[in-house]
Amino acid sequence: MAHEKADPLAEAEVFLAYGRRQEAARILQEALRREPNREDLRRKLKELGPQDVRRASPASISRKVDGWFNKIPLWVITGVLCICGIAVSAFFAVDLVKASRAQSWASVTGTVIESRVGGYCGKYGIPVPAVRYKYIYDSREYEGSRIGFDNCQSESTARSTLATFAQGKSVTVWVNPAAPSEAALIVGSTNGYYARTWVRAIGPAGVGIAVLIVPYLLFWIMKRNKRRALAQKTNPRGPG
DSSP: OOOOOOHHHHHHHHHHHTTOHHHHHHHHHHHHHTTTTHHHHHHHHHSSSSSHHHTSSSOOOHHHHHHHHHHSSSHHHHHHHHHHHHHHHOOOOOOOOHHHHGGEEEEEEEEEEEEEEEEEETTTEEEEEEEEEEEETTTTTEEOOOOOSOOOOOOOHHHHHHHHHHHHHHEEEETTSSSSOEEEEEOOOOOHHHHHHHHHHHHHHHHHHHHHHHHHHHHHHHHHHHHHHHHHHHSSOOOO
């Protein structure tokens, strides 16, 4: 049996009963565009003040969202958000894996040839250290610039890093034996790096779930309340 669409006049009456005149005007206007010969809708619209009619003239966002949710299956939206969440999480997880593996790299002695503030991170303008160093591995000289795997730190940590790796200092350099040109001065979990990276990796998935669930929950509540209000208006029942 085909589902019968609620009469727009009845829907408008429900909104008017709750004092929502602009919503009622919007429903009547949209119904008149579909059924321009219905004089009962036109009369009801005239009963509303011109101010309510003007405010209801632009297309309603809620009606667009209603149609959008009805046209696109839930599993499609869920799949898209999951793919985006996995992609963003993988992006942040790459450095986490590298930082963990770097703990098994070979260590050699190197010398800092430059130490300065290379830029600023975040809205508070936290300085980002920039360090260049040279080292010898397997009888060959290399030059590196990676300090660690966490570029955006606190300001005090950044200043401390610059002091630790000041120009001319002798430092321990961790070298990737499989690719000796890849090296770092700091490896492993330092300054809560693992915790921050896990938050960055898992955060997008949590945001994706919230973005998915919250609108659908609100949408479902609105639809349920509308159905109940319409049912009470069209099928009134006395007490008892």
